[in-house]
Amino acid sequence: xxxxxxxxxxxxxxxxxxxxxxxxxxxxxxxxxxxxxxxxxxxxxxxxxxxxxxxxxxxxxxxxxxxxxxxxxxxxxxxxxxxxxxxxxxxxxxxxxxxxxxxxxxxxxxxxxxxxxxxxxxxxxxxxxxxxxxxxxxxxxxxxxxxxxxxxxxxxxxxxxxxxxxxxxxxxxxxxxxxxxxxxxxxxxxxxxxxxxxxxxxxxxxxxxxxxxxxxxxxxxxxxxxxxxxxxxxxxxxxxxxxxxxxxxxxxxxxxxxxxxxxxxxxxxxxxxxxxxxxxxxxxxxxxxxxxxxxxxxxxxxxxxxxxxxxxxxxxxxxxxxxxxxxxxxxxxxxxxxxxxxxxxxxxxxxxxxxxxxxxxxxxxxxxxxxxxxxxxxxxxxxxxxxxxxxxxxxxxxxxxxxxxxxxxxxxxxxxxxxxxxxxxxxxxxxxxxxxxxxxxxxxxxxxxxxxxxxxxxxxxxxxxxxxxxxxxxxxxxxxxxxxxxxxxxxxxxxxxxx
Numbered sequence: 001x002x003x004x005x006x007x008x009x010x011x012x013x014x015x016x017x018x019x020x021x022x023x024x025x026x027x028x029x030x031x032x033x034x035x036x037x038x039x040x041x042x043x044x045x046x047x048x049x050x051x052x053x054x055x056x057x058x059x060x061x062x063x064x065x066x067x068x069x070x071x072x073x074x075x076x077x078x079x080x081x082x083x084x085x086x087x088x089x090x091x092x093x094x095x096x097x098x099x100x101x102x103x104x105x106x107x108x109x110x111x112x113x114x115x116x117x118x119x120x121x122x123x124x125x126x127x128x129x130x131x132x133x134x135x136x137x138x139x140x141x142x143x144x145x146x147x148x149x150x151x152x153x154x155x156x157x158x159x160x161x162x163x164x165x166x167x168x169x170x171x172x173x174x175x176x177x178x179x180x181x182x183x184x185x186x187x188x189x190x191x192x193x194x195x196x197x198x199x200x201x202x203x204x205x206x207x208x209x210x211x212x213x214x215x216x217x218x219x220x221x222x223x224x225x226x227x228x229x230x231x232x233x234x235x236x237x238x239x240x241x242x243x244x245x246x247x248x249x250x251x252x253x254x255x256x257x258x259x260x261x262x263x264x265x266x267x268x269x270x271x272x273x274x275x276x277x278x279x280x281x282x283x284x285x286x287x288x289x290x291x292x293x294x295x296x297x298x299x300x301x302x303x304x305x306x307x308x309x310x311x312x313x314x315x316x317x318x319x320x321x322x323x324x325x326x327x328x329x330x331x332x333x334x335x336x337x338x339x340x341x342x343x344x345x346x347x348x349x350x351x352x353x354x355x356x357x358x359x360x361x362x363x364x365x366x367x368x369x370x371x372x373x374x375x376x377x378x379x380x381x382x383x384x385x386x387x388x389x390x391x392x393x394x395x396x397x398x399x400x401x402x403x404x405x406x407x408x409x410x411x412x413x414x415x416x417x418x419x420x421x422x423x424x425x426x427x428x429x430x431x432x433x434x435x436x437x438x439x440x441x442x443x444x445x446x447x448x449x450x451x452x453x454x455x456x457x458x459x460x461x462x463x464x465x466x467x468x469x470x471x472x473x474x475x476x477x478x479x480x481x482x483x484x485x486x487x488x489x490x491x492x493x494x495x496x497x498x499x
Contacts, residue, residue: 001112003042005029006053008157008179011076011088013167015051016157018092020111020129023104027112027124028158032476035059037122039067045112045124045345051088053077061085106130112345113160113292124345125292127160134338135295136169138315142302143262145197147174150259152195154180154204156476160296161266165199187211187255194257201267202274203410203478205285206403209274212252212281245282252281264300266290267477269377271400272308279306287311289377291363293354294318295339298363299375310374315339320375321360322368329368330378330392334360366394383482385415387459388422398452398460402427405448406435410472412480416464416491424463428485430471441467442497449499465497 002019004026006012019026027045029038038059042050049072052060060073065084073085106129114122145151151170155162170177178193180186186208190198200208217223246253253260263278263285270287278285288300289311298320301312314320318337325331336359343351354362366384367377379394387393395413402411409432415423427449431441445467453461473484486492 001025001027001045001047002049002051003027003029003038003045003047004051004158005031005038005056006051006076007031007055008153009053009076010179011053012051012157013171014092015074015076015088016163020104025109025112027114028163029114030156030158030476031055035064035067041114041122041124042068042071045114048072049074051076104129106133109342113158115292123347123350125160126342126345127295128342131295131339131341132164132168134317135164135297135315136172138317138339139165139169139297139300140173141316142300145170145173145175149173149175149196150193151175151177152180152186152190152193152198153177154183154186154198154200159477160292161290161477162199164295165264165266165297170197183207190256190260192257194259196259197262197264198260199264199266201478202265202270203474205263205265205270205274205278209277212255213277215255216249216252245280247282249281253283262286262303264288266296266300268479269379269396269400271404273404275306275308289375291365293341293361293363294335294337295341297339298333298335301374307370307372307374310370310376312375313373314375320369323362325368326392330366331368332381333363333365333367333375333377335363336360366392383414385413385423385425387425389459391459393425393460398425398427398462401452402429402448405451407432407444407448410480412472412482412485413462414482414491418463425461426491427462427465428468428472428491429465430468446497446499453499462499465499466491466495467497 002024004012004015016026016028027041027047029041035058048070050060051074053076058064065073074091075085075087078087078089108128109126110129110132111127112124113127114124149170151166153162153166155166157163157167167177178189178195180189183204186204261284263283265285266288275285275287284303286301286303286306288297290296290298297315298318299312299314301307301310315337318335318339321334322329322331323334340359340361343355364381365377366379366381367375369375379396383395385393385395398413399411402408409430411427411429413425413427416426418424429445431444436444445465449462449465473481475481
């Protein structure tokens with residue numbers, strides 16, 4: 001059992017594959033979590049070895065190493081600050097370490113992935129090689145990829161989304177994986193790598209799309225050119241001449257390296273306007289859905305059959321059903337298939353709460369299936385707000401609408417109990433200071449919320465809001481860490497505003 005923590009690198013991949021090849025169990029860890037949490041994960045998982053690089057050296061060298069006595073420590077980047085640390089290269093060349101121990105039981109535990117824990121304590125998701133391989137096999141039934149492809153890896157490898165789809169998947173077909181230097185370098189690295197495929201999360205896509213649109217508008221006559229280009233692009237869709245879109249926006253494609261043919265989004269709902277925008281620019285953009293517990297893909301849209309707002313049909317070997325649907329067909333999404341986890345590590349109660357004896361996994365997400373079998377995800381069950389008329393309100397849907405305003409950089413919607421009105425809908429908004437141009441941030445946010453309220457049914461209206469200067473706390477995959485927005489667990493009674 002071996003923990004692995006560090007930045008995306010070839011060494012990280014070598015350690016991961018080496019552990020699995022030797023018949024061990026890999027425990028990927030988020031390098032941005034506190035060291036005390038890393039120690040807890042290593043202890044809870046039963047790891048006896050940890051691979052780390054310079055970004056985590058502070059936690060596993062010197063006096064800090066006393067917190068984990070008996071733990072074998074291996075440096076991924078060759079940095080050794082004391083005599084008790086081995087290096088990955090030396091370990092790989094050791095005569096006592098076999099290249100492979102031979103046939104492996106692919107149905108047994110191979111990886112323990114600790115969830116990001118946006119609303120509570122993380123749990124150790126146990127996945128087998130069979131789980132991961134099934135997801136890869138199904139993914140390539142509808143996404144074409146071969147050894148000529150270049151995959152730009154942006155998200156951290158410790159997350160199952162990137163590890164399965166952006167590392168193991170391309171590698172299994174002999175494709176190249178180009179490791180991005182970081183979020184701020186995505187556009188530059190797209191050009192350098194001449195990548196053909198990239199996957200990301202909504203916050204990344206929204207930021208990239210915004211930069212592209214701003215770049216076009218800043219060109220001489222850019223606003224007119226953009227409006228005309230989008231109009232012609234839409235007309236091309238109507239007559240089936242979609243290939244013209246790439247020629248209309250060839251400068252954008254050149255900026256992206258000239259070879260990018262597929263963008264994939266997951267991790268959370270992406271604004272359909274962003275999907276449409278990228279497609280109007282001539283890119284193929286697909287949204288999918290998955291969870292760590294499902295290795296991770298459950299459903300994804302198909303090339304040539306993209307349905308805006310949907311995460312697409314389930315994978316070929318995956319079953320999806322809606323538990324306890326309401327009058328609109330919305331209920332909890334449950335999943336069964338070869339990609340569903342073995343369970344939570346040494347936590348049978350938590351496992352039994354979400355995984356039935358016949359293999360159905362309760363995702364904790366609400367959604368519905370349309371008549372063609374396309375899945376629509378509404379929001380997290382834990383986040384749902386019950387309006388005074390008894391209807392469910394999904395914060396994620398309202399956040400998408402608020403974030404469309406150029407005055408709002410990001411937002412979080414939540415329920416707040418009122419003695420007189422029951423659970424009210426409230427929002428925390430982070431204004432975009434550049435867009436405000438000196439305007440009062442409270443009044444700017446109030447205007448955005450009033451506009452939203454005027455266009456939505458009364459039970460979905462926002463009753464109050466707070467304005468926050470600093471960005472919302474997020475996981476490394478850019479999901480809002482909701483439990484950390486209010487340090488005391490409850491929103492303050494001061495600095496609150498009404499629309």
